[in-house]
Amino acid sequence: MDTTVPPQHFSLFGLDVVWAATFLAAVGVVAVIVAIYNAATVRDPMARRIKSLNERREQLKAGITASTAKRRAKLVKKNVTTNRIRALLSSLQVLQDSQLKQVQQALAQAGIRSKDLAVTVIFARMVLPIVVGVTAAVLIYGIDMWPDMSALKKFASFAGPLILAYKAPDLLINNKKAKRTANIRKGLPDALDLLVICAEAGLTVDASFARVSRELGKAYPDLGEEFALTSIELSFLTERRQALENLAYRVDLDSVRGVVTTLIQTEKYGTPLASALRVLSAEFRNERMMRAEEKAARLPAIMTVPLIVFILPVLFVVILGPAACNIKDALVK
Secondary structure, eight states, X not given: OOOOOOOOOXXXXXXXXXXXXXXXXXXXXXXXXXXXXXXXXXXXXXXXXXXXHHHHHHHHHXXXXXXXXXXXXXXXXXXXHHHHHHHHHHHTXXXXXXXXXXXXXXXHHTTOOOSTHHHHHHHHHHHHHHHHHHHHHIIIIIXXXXXXXXXXXXXXXXXXXXXXXXXXXXXXXXXXXXXXXXXXXXXXXXXXXXXHHHHHTTOOHHHHHHHHHHHHTTTOHHHHHHHHHHHHHHHHOSOHHHHHHHHHHHOOOHHHHHHHHHHHHHHHHOOOHHHHHHHHHHHHHHHHHHHHHHHHHHHHHHHHHHIIIIIHHHHHHHHHHHHHHHHHHHHHO
């Protein structure tokens, strides 16, 4: 008679420990493979951007909206859809010029070049709350999928997705805009130093922007893209002032607006460009150092909550745990 006892598997929160460990090991292996792949394959962040900028150069040079028949047909189809959405919003009297310009500027500052997408964003603001609100109302109040929920929880479950659906397009755009602005702010002092070097070497403003965009393209792709586009517009637009103002329009930074104002004044009054850019570069470097010092000064206050929540309980367990075990043993005896 076989008296061997089958192995017992422990469970954690209703899950078999062996299966949980196997799943976590598989996730770890996949994460290691992805990390090795990302480390082994280094991609050029400026390749796609340079391609789009070259296409923009050809468009400005030829004065057309698309370079091939296929792209022209795609663009016409896209414009037809946008025009239909625009006509629908205009008929409902919800499309305002000021609102449209504001969304177009936000898209440009987020790195999205299509101005027609602004109409889609405004349309999404109107449609998403209706779709999400009707779906939530049917699930919560119509079908009564969660009958045990109280009236307050049902209202919160209905109002939360409704507000989130209305704010979702703006949240996505603002998030992309904030990340892009932070990357540009980080690389602006280095870009100004390179502009000073190019100006002292005798290069023109558009050639300086082109050279700086090539040098900083891999380290700061967003800033390199903006400088490259500014160089293209300086070469092809009739008004150089407009090309510089477009740079300030596409980047939501006071420092960039200061650089643009300085460049416009140097071209208008003939003041030395290198000295003005050198002063601005020193100011921006001091500003970046002040921001770093401010973050360092805020660090003790920020670390207080994690220290109290995560570190102090562990210290109490380590220090008082053996004493509590000894007291328990003494009481048991």
